[in-house]
Amino acid sequence: MAGTLGEEGQEIVTRAVREAEAHTSGEIVTVLAQRSDGYSDIVLAWCALAAFTAMSAFAVWPDAFLSLADRVAGGWGTLWSSGEVITLVLALGALVFGATWLVLRGDALRFMLVPGPVKSMRVRSRAVAHFKVGAERRTHGRTGVLIYLSMREHRAEIVADDSIAEKVPAEVWGEAMADMLVEIKSGYVAGGLAAGIRDVGKVLSEHFPKAEDDTNELPDRLIEV
Secondary structure: OOOOOHHHHHHHHHHHHHHHHOOEOOEEEEEEEOOOOOOHHHHHHHHHHHHHHHHHHHHHOHHHHHHHHHHHHOOOOOOOOHHHHHHHHHHHHHHHHHHHHHHOOOHHHHHHOOOHHHHHHHHHHHHHHHHHHHOOOOOOOOOEEEEEEEOOOOEEEEEEOHHHHHHOOHHHHHHHHHHHHHHHHOOOHHHHHHHHHHHHHHHHHHHOEOOOOOOOOOOOOOEEO
């Protein structure tokens, strides 16, 4: 299957990898993820916060909530026992918790409520995980580089193998990240990945020029997850 980018987009990325690797012994792996995490823990945190807020509001304005409960019960007025009040508070918390969970099932609002630093950490963690499986120490000279793009989080990561990290500071990848995101923000995902690949290839060619006996050790095609 061609995946999200389609056959044309896949070919653009594959061609960019081949052209970049033509001048370096480095190996570039590209991964396109729709999301890096489901953030179920963040959803539960928001649900708990909403429920706690509702129960706190009950504690601050008990008469208003009990009056509302009276109207729901028929409007005759009720002498609420302490046990019944506690039951109402717990029921309110459970209701708000469940309602918040249902609302946050939609991706748009859920991802809007995930803090930026959390997204960055999860994307980085997932990129490193993919790198360990698909690129780390899988080349003869430990010259693998992973370009990872996570669409829902609007974030990208570049992870390099040991030999590259020793010679190329992490800040050097900033230009590749910037060029990549400019294209992606305009809606051209394949072009953005290709731009990042070209920049990474240029850096690799400076530090790891292609050897005569060099062989292609990792796949050139884009991996979509």
